[in-house]
Amino acid sequence: MQDLIDRAAHDIAAARRAVALTGAGISTESGIPPFRGPGGLWEKIDPMEVAHIDAFRRDPEKVWNLLIRGMHEVLVKSRPNMAHRGLAALEDMGRLQTVITQNVDGLHQQAGSRDVIEFHGSFAWQRCTVCERRCRTAELDLAVIPPRCECGGIFRPDCVFFGEMIPPAHLARSQQLAAGCQVMLVVGTSATVQPAAMLPLLARDAGARVIEINPEPTPLTGTVSDYLIPGPAARVVDALAAAVSALQETA
Numbered sequence: 001m002q003d004l005i006d007r008a009a010h011d012i013a014a015a016r017r018a019v020a021l022t023g024a025g026i027s028t029e030s031g032i033p034p035f036r037g038p039g040g041l042w043e044k045i046d047p048m049e050v051a052h053i054d055a056f057r058r059d060p061e062k063v064w065n066l067l068i069r070g071m072h073e074v075l076v077k078s079r080p081n082m083a084h085r086g087l088a089a090l091e092d093m094g095r096l097q098t099v100i101t102q103n104v105d106g107l108h109q110q111a112g113s114r115d116v117i118e119f120h121g122s123f124a125w126q127r128c129t130v131c132e133r134r135c136r137t138a139e140l141d142l143a144v145i146p147p148r149c150e151c152g153g154i155f156r157p158d159c160v161f162f163g164e165m166i167p168p169a170h171l172a173r174s175q176q177l178a179a180g181c182q183v184m185l186v187v188g189t190s191a192t193v194q195p196a197a198m199l200p201l202l203a204r205d206a207g208a209r210v211i212e213i214n215p216e217p218t219p220l221t222g223t224v225s226d227y228l229i230p231g232p233a234a235r236v237v238d239a240l241a242a243a244v245s246a247l248q249e250t251a
């Protein structure tokens with residue numbers, strides 16, 4: 001595997017602009033379960049029943065009880081791992097411009113990444129479904145579910161539910177970055193949910209190297225990505241950041 005890490009380090013060092021696209025797999029080593037695969041959240045609950053905007057509108061109490069409350073309990077305890085820190089280190093070295101993440105856990109920012117596009121929104125904030133007032137999730141009173149705003153409206157996480165649009169500014173900037181990078185690191189995503197999954201295709205079509213970091217192959221492997229580094233994100237990204245740093249020192 002070290003040869004693939006060295007290859008990726010050289011690719012990053014040679015790129016004018018590198019970006020990363022991350023998914024749930026980068027946070028599993030922080031104790032947050034993924035959505036798909038063994039132990040995945042969607043094995044236990046049907047996303048169309050609990051993570052679709054129509055389900056929330058129909059029965060917000062059910063969605064709060066089955067999905068949002070549990071997410072809150074897990075996310076509040078989670079801390080960044082070496083993969084989040086490795087990407088932040090690459091940004092500090094001037095080698096990684098932006099992290100585009102499908103995750104709503106805020107761990108990239110906690111690790112020190114400054115330019116983060118939260119493609120599916122953020123769980124750190126709630127928004128009133130009536131008056132649009134925002135409040136920090138950490139400050140929410142969960143004694144009564146669903147939690148309500150002073151105006152009586154129900155709070156919802158500031159995340160994208162299935163059936164909702166990606167915030168247009170996030171989508172446009174992500175597409176622009178994908179089409180303008182020379183390297184895209186695709187870390188811990190099954191690359192099955194659109195429109196995030198088409199960002200590596202945009203990058204590839206514009207001539208970028210697409211490098212996957214994932215213990216398992218994905219639909220991109222062997223078709224869109226140039227190569228897969230088959231391993232857990234924490235170990236691989238940490239080693240990758242060290243390899244890029246070593247190259248910078250010898251340059």
Ligand code: OAD
Pocket residue numbers: 022023024025026028029034035036037040047051102103120160161162187188189190191192193213214215216218231232233234
């Ligand atoms: P998934 O749960 O679909 O995929 C997780 C990926 O992480 C899989 O490819 C795993 O093989 C990989 N993986 C697991 N452990 C890993 C590790 N230690 N290191 C690296 N990779 C690992 O998660 P996403 O692709 O992020 O959307 O899912 C995309 C979207 O589907 C989510 O943002 C969410 C979900 O429904 C919404 O809720 C709108």
